Amino acid sequence: MKAAKTACLVCQIIESKIPSKKIYEDELVMAVLDVNGAVPGHCFVMPKTHYPIIEQVPDKEIGKLFQVSNKISSAIFESLGAQGTSIFVANGIPAGQTVAHFTINVIPRKENDGVNLQWQPKQFSEEEISTVELKLKEHTKNIGYFEKEEKKPRAHAPKTRPFSEEEDEHFANQMRRLP
Amino acid sequence: MPEQQVSPEQLKALQEKIKQMSPEELKEFQKKQCVFCQIVAGKIQSRKIFEDENVLAILDINPANPGHILLLTKEHYSIMPQLPDDEIAHVFMAAKSLSNSMLRGIEVQGTNIIVANGVAAGQRAQHFMAHIIPRKENDGINFVLPQNSMQQAEIEAVGNKLIAALGGTPKEAEKESKGINLDEISKILGAR
Numbered sequence: 001m002k003a004a005k006t007a008c009l010v011c012q013i014i015e016s017k018i019p020s021k022k023i024y025e026d027e028l029v030m031a032v033l034d035v036n037g038a039v040p041g042h043c044f045v046m047p048k049t050h051y052p053i054i055e056q057v058p059d060k061e062i063g064k065l066f067q068v069s070n071k072i073s074s075a076i077f078e079s080l081g082a083q084g085t086s087i088f089v090a091n092g093i094p095a096g097q098t099v100a101h102f103t104i105n106v107i108p109r110k111e112n113d114g115v116n117l118q119w120q121p122k123q124f125s126e127e128e129i130s131t132v133e134l135k136l137k138e139h140t141k142n143i144g145y146f147e148k149e150e151k152k153p154r155a156h157a158p159k160t161r162p163f164s165e166e167e168d169e170h171f172a173n174q175m176r177r178l179p
Numbered sequence: 180m181p182e183q184q185v186s187p188e189q190l191k192a193l194q195e196k197i198k199q200m201s202p203e204e205l206k207e208f209q210k211k212q213c214v215f216c217q218i219v220a221g222k223i224q225s226r227k228i229f230e231d232e233n234v235l236a237i238l239d240i241n242p243a244n245p246g247h248i249l250l251l252t253k254e255h256y257s258i259m260p261q262l263p264d265d266e267i268a269h270v271f272m273a274a275k276s277l278s279n280s281m282l283r284g285i286e287v288q289g290t291n292i293i294v295a296n297g298v299a300a301g302q303r304a305q306h307f308m309a310h311i312i313p314r315k316e317n318d319g320i321n322f323v324l325p326q327n328s329m330q331q332a333e334i335e336a337v338g339n340k341l342i343a344a345l346g347g348t349p350k351e352a353e354k355e356s357k358g359i360n361l362d363e364i365s366k367i368l369g370a371r
């Protein structure tokens with residue numbers, strides 16, 4: 001993990017080794033504008049601690065990260081004249097995650113701005129949907145306790161399944177290709 | 180929802196009625212009109228995946244992929260800026276847990292969490308919700324987030340506007356964060 005952290009583009013931004021325009025910072029969270037944003041005002045909100053995937057981010061930090069994202073979204077409406085904002089998170093490579101450091105995108109939106117976060121609805125059989133419903137419920141029945149304050153031991157701590165070293169390395173390699 | 184046929188007179192009478200409502204009455208009125216409030220109340224059927232005091236997660240009837248979840252607040256909020264901080268925290272802690280459930284339960288390799296604020300971002304319902312979408316390689320979803328190279332001067336200018344709106348220098352922003360102007364934002368978003 002140490003090696004991955006050193007190679008992490010986001011960690012280097014947080015440590016100011018790579019210059020960026022900081023717009024918000026507190027103990028846990030930093031938000032910056034990036035030269036490679038999708039549109040002007042595209043903000044990246046990230047935990048200061050290196051967590052490759054959302055599963056590893058503690059609940060308390062998740063709460064804080066999205067509270068900051070919501071404030072930034074409101075600031076985008078107030079100060080940039082946006083017609084909308086998108087909050088977008090990609091978990092895993094098939095979802096479009098390109099950096100191995102959990103990041104929330106807060107994106108100012110206008111009509112025809114070249115950003116596409118829409119989808120075409122798909123049709124599935126009753127059987128397929130019912131199967132998915134049952135499988136999901138099997139796993140959601142254990143949800144119920146969020147760590148709103150500091151860390152406490154959890155009675156039903158979910159097993160974490162972090163990325164393997166190779167996956168982490170793969171992310172690191174991808175990041176090196178980024179400008 | 181099918182649009183109801185309303186005569187201009189009826190529309191005017193309705194607008195007049197809405198204007199005279201107290202904020203509490205208006206909220207009640209919005210709730211009655213809102214499909215998702217009806218789902219929360221159990222008056223419209225849905226496939227419930229998870230529920231607690233604050234939120235309800237259901238399967239989207241127009242899914243991007245099988246298992247696509249809509250995470251709703253039980254309280255009626257038309258837009259995200261209306262949510263208090265503790266609700267925001269709760270919603271996204273639930274979103275994280277639901278994303279984990281997808282990765283373990285339905286053999287997918289990723290998830291997207293998306294909130295659309297305003298029509299320009301794709302918001303269609305007047306009830307706040309987060310989408311949690313299971314993802315696989317080559318699943319036909321093509322989200323586009325172009326990478327544009329921006330001028331440093333432009334980034335500085337845009338960044339300074341945001342910093343000012345957030346209430347000061349990045350370090351001080353948290354302490355001095357001023358109240359946001361919900362009325363203005365609601366106007367932009369066409370929500371009352």
